[in-house]
Amino acid sequence: MRILITGAAGMLGTDARRILAEQGHTLLSTDVGPAATGTIAPLDITDIHALRAVFGEFRPDVVLHGAAYTNVDGCERDPDTAHRVNALGTWAVAGAAEEVGSALVAISTDFVFDGQKGDRYTEFDAPSPVSHYGASKLAGENLARHACHRTYIVRTSWLYGVHGKNFPYTMLALAKTKPELPVVADQIGTPTYTVDLVNTISEIIEAPLYGVYHVSNGGECSWADFARAVLQKTGLGHVPVRGITSDEYAEMFKSPTRRPPYSVMRHYALELMGRDDLRPWDAALDDFLASAREQGKI
Numbered sequence: 001m002r003i004l005i006t007g008a009a010g011m012l013g014t015d016a017r018r019i020l021a022e023q024g025h026t027l028l029s030t031d032v033g034p035a036a037t038g039t040i041a042p043l044d045i046t047d048i049h050a051l052r053a054v055f056g057e058f059r060p061d062v063v064l065h066g067a068a069y070t071n072v073d074g075c076e077r078d079p080d081t082a083h084r085v086n087a088l089g090t091w092a093v094a095g096a097a098e099e100v101g102s103a104l105v106a107i108s109t110d111f112v113f114d115g116q117k118g119d120r121y122t123e124f125d126a127p128s129p130v131s132h133y134g135a136s137k138l139a140g141e142n143l144a145r146h147a148c149h150r151t152y153i154v155r156t157s158w159l160y161g162v163h164g165k166n167f168p169y170t171m172l173a174l175a176k177t178k179p180e181l182p183v184v185a186d187q188i189g190t191p192t193y194t195v196d197l198v199n200t201i202s203e204i205i206e207a208p209l210y211g212v213y214h215v216s217n218g219g220e221c222s223w224a225d226f227a228r229a230v231l232q233k234t235g236l237g238h239v240p241v242r243g244i245t246s247d248e249y250a251e252m253f254k255s256p257t258r259r260p261p262y263s264v265m266r267h268y269a270l271e272l273m274g275r276d277d278l279r280p281w282d283a284a285l286d287d288f289l290a291s292a293r294e295q296g297k298i
Ligand SMILES: NC(=O)c1ccc[n+]([C@@H]2O[C@H](COP(=O)([O-])OP(=O)(O)OC[C@H]3O[C@@H](n4cnc5c(N)ncnc54)[C@H](OP(=O)(O)O)[C@@H]3O)[C@@H](O)[C@H]2O)c1
Pocket: 006, 007, 008, 009, 010, 011, 012, 013, 031, 032, 033, 035, 043, 044, 045, 046, 065, 066, 067, 068, 069, 070, 085, 089, 107, 108, 109, 110, 137, 156, 157, 158, 159, 160, 164
């Protein structure tokens, strides 16, 4: 297939480029600003004219739309930028995809939910975001569906990958300098490895079953549990992780963002289709750490 990737220099985009190329797809990788160098073409998703020109020339079969304003505290402080990139940008990408008859994979988030359900969220639960990041991503989902007939919305959670800033790297860096790590213990979700997400997306796009998919690794944990697993698996298990509340975190790190307390997603669409589930987060973390070590990242 001919696949156009937005946000190709980002954490997900970097693994998507490698994996999809290895699978034999023909790629056009795009991103904004200084990241657009070498094999990555410059493309700002808020520029509809540029999108139409690039899409018209490449004529993708599928657009993997990973570009987003992902800084959740930044979104909270600047909701207009959040909506310009995550809502308008996704709308424009969807319109440009529709114009050339392409399918669209719009990556979204567990932050579209408020976390109050008390059970895993399915694709059929009504979203109710409690942050500007979540609201802007939900607006992007809805606009994408309206603008492009062939839209897969793929919601994922607590994403980490070898390339990019992420929670495991932050914990490892802090563990080398701090006697104890204060980490949130009252938010429960599911860490998801970029490689597993890309592999599942490449299966989803084989069938024309457009709609919403929840794609995360299996199981659930708190951020504090996740931190402990990272440290234990890297020989730093002696560094204590002190569980703190979300309120303590907000005060300590001056974070303005409300986050869902329980945002675990059931992969109900994949389940109903009889697809294999993704592996547990703990097993995926082992693979991530092995790759990060191999590539000299940790
Ligand atoms: N990270 C998570 O925990 C998580 C969880 C759930 C869902 N998601 C979703 O997964 C997707 C990928 O996330 P990620 O963590 O890989 O994000 P990322 O590393 O921040 O990558 C996003 C990329 O999009 C680029 N971008 C920003 N504004 C753009 C614009 N106007 N035009 C074109 N590109 C633009 C960014 O460039 P700059 O860096 O220069 O801004 C960056 O290279 C996003 O849709 C995100 O919302 C992420």
